Amino acid sequence: MTATAKSPSAVGRAARSLVRWETLLAVALLGLIVMGNALSPFFLTPKNFSNLLSALMEVAIMALPLTLIIILGEIDLSVESMAGLASAILGFMWAAGVPLEIAIPAVLLVGAVGGLLNGLLVARGGLPSLVVTLGTLALFRGMALIVLGPRGISNFPPAFTALGFGDVPGTVIPWSFVIFLGIALILGIVLHRTWIGRQVYAIGRNAGTARYSGVRVTRVRTSLFVLSGVIAAFAGVILTSRLSSARADAGAGMTITAVTVVLLGGANIFGGSGTIPGTVLAVLTIAVMQNALRLASVSVEVQSIALGLLLILSVLIPTVAHQAKKVVDRVQRSRHQSADAIAGEHTPVTGIEEELS
C-alpha cells in the first residue's frame, strides 16, 4: 500500500517540477522564437532584437523591485510617474546648468524620498498599497508637470545618451540590458540566497506569523518601497537618455507593462511567491512577442489589447490550473477512499495494489 501511495506522488512531484511556471515560460519563449523565425527572416537579426530589448529596458528594470514588492503582497503603481518625475527633474537641473554627476544622484535621492513616502504610508500607516500608490501615481506625475511643464529638454551630452541608446562596444548588447542583468543578479541573489529574501517570502505568505517570528515587517516593507522608488527613478534616467529628451510625461503607461511582466513571470498577486528568473524570462518573452507582433505589422493599439489580455491570462491560467488540480485531487482521493472501503469489506490489501497498478 505504501509503495503504491508513494509512487504516484513521486511522479506528481516530477510532473509538477516539469510544469513549473518558469519552465512553461521558457518553452513558450522558445516556441515564439521558432515561430517568429519561420515567419520572418528579420525576426532574430541581432540588431533588430537589440533595438527591441533597449526599448523595453526601463519597464524591465522597474519590474525587478516590483517583483519583490508583489511577493511581499503589496503593489507599487507609482513607478511610471516616478520615472517621469526623475526625467523632469533631470531635465530641469541640466537646463539650469547643473552637471549630470550631481543631477543624477540628486534624482535618485528624489526616488528614495518618493519611495519612502509610499513605504511609510503603507508600512507604518497601515494603508492599502493599491490606493497609496494610486495617489502617488497622480502626485509624482503632477510634480513632474509642475517642475517641467509642457516643454522638453533635449541637449544632453552624447556620453549620457549612450547609456540608454548605445551598445557595449563591439557587440549589439545594449548598455541598458547589461544594467538590467546586473540589477537582476543582485536582487536575485538577495531574494533567493539570503535571509532578507526569506523574510520577504515569509511576510508575503503571512505577515502576522512573520512578525511573531521576529521579522521586522515594517522595516522590510518600507525598504522595498524605497528601493522601488530609487530604481524607478533610475529607469527614468535611462529613459531620458534613450530618448535624448527629458519630458514630464515620460514613462506614461509603463506601470501596466511592468505589472504584466511580474505576473507573467509567475509572481502571485496575493504575495508569497515569485522569482527573479521568472521576471527575467517574462521580459524576454514580452520582447519577443512585441517583436513578432510588430513584424506581423500589428498596430501598437492592438498590441495594447494583447498586453491587457496577457495580464489577465497570466493570473487566470495559474488559478484555473490550481482549481483543476484540486478537482483532480478530490477525484483521486474519493477513488482511493472507495477503493479502501471496498478493501475493508471484501478483499485483502494486495487486491487493491493490483487494481491500482
Next chain:
Amino acid sequence: MAEAVVPVRSGRRSVLMTIGRQRELSLLAIMFVLGGIVSLIAPQFLSVDNFSQVAVLASITAIAALGEAMVIITRGIDLSIEAVIGLVAYCVARSLELHLVDPVGALAIGLVIGLVLGCVNGFVIAILKVPPIVATLGTLSIFRGIDYVIAGPHQVPLASLPAGFAHIARTDILGVPVFVLLTVGVVVVGSLLLRSTRFGRQVYAVGSNPEAASILGIPSRRVTFTAYALCGLLAGLAGVMWVIEFGTINGTAATGVTLAVVAAVVVGGVNTLGGSGTLAGAAIGALFLGFIANALILVGLSQFWLQAIYGLVILLAISSDQLIRRSVQRANTRSTAR
C-alpha cells in the same frame, strides 16, 4: 477619579466619530472656508455662472464616481473606468456623426456599451476570480486599445453632432443645470438602492467581511458582478455626458480620468478597504475636486497643479481616515479596559 475622566474621553470619542461619520458635512465646511478665501482673491468665483459651470463639469466625474464607489464598497476597484468612458464617448459621437442614431438612441447605445463593458469586468472578477486590480488594469489596456483601433486618427468634430445635442449641457430647469439634476437623481436612486434594498445591504456585507457574507449565504459572486455591471452602466452614462459637454471626441478621450474618479470617491469618505461609504459622499467628493480645479484657475495657478493636487487629496483623505479610525479604536480599547 475614573468617573471624572470617562465622560471627557467618551466626549472626545464621539466628536471624532461624528467627524468620521459626517464626511459630507466636513467636506462642505472645507469648501465653504476655501471658497471664502478664493472669492477674496478672485471675486468672479462667487458668480452663479461660475458655480453652475463647476457643477456641470463635476457632475460627469460624480456619475462615474457613484459607480466606482459601489465597486470600492464591495472591496474592489475599477481602474478601467476611464477607458469605458472614452470608448463609450467615441462610439456615441461617431454613431451620431454617421447619423446612425438620434440623440435618444445615442444615449441608449452609450448605456448598453457601458453595461456590456462593466459585465466583462464583473465576469472576469466575480466568475473567473481574477483580483480586481489585475482584471481592471488588464481591461483598461484592452478597452483603450479597442477605442484606439476603432477611432484611429479620426476625430469627431463638435460641428458634426446634431444641433442642440451639445446644448443640453447648458440647458437648465428652474435655474439648475440638467446635468446637476441628473446627478442628484442618480444619487437619490442609487442611495435608495444601497440603503433600502436587499442588494444594497449585500453590497455592504460583501465589502465589510467577504467570509462572513458567504457563510451567511449571501451570493457574493452575483453581488460583485452586479456592482461592476452597474459601475459600467454609470461609466457609460458619464461617457454620453462627456460627448455632450466636450463635443470634440477622439480615441484618447477621458485619459487619466480614473485618478480624479478614485480621488472623488476616497475624498467622499468611502473606505478603501470596503464595507462603508455613501454615494452622496462620492458625489460631494467630485464636487469638491471640481471646485478645487476651478479655484486653481481663478487664483492663477497653472492646470499642471491639478494632477498633483488629486494625488495629494487621495493621500490626505486616506491618511486622515486612518488616523480617525485608529484614535477611535484606541479610545474604544481604553474605555473597555477600564
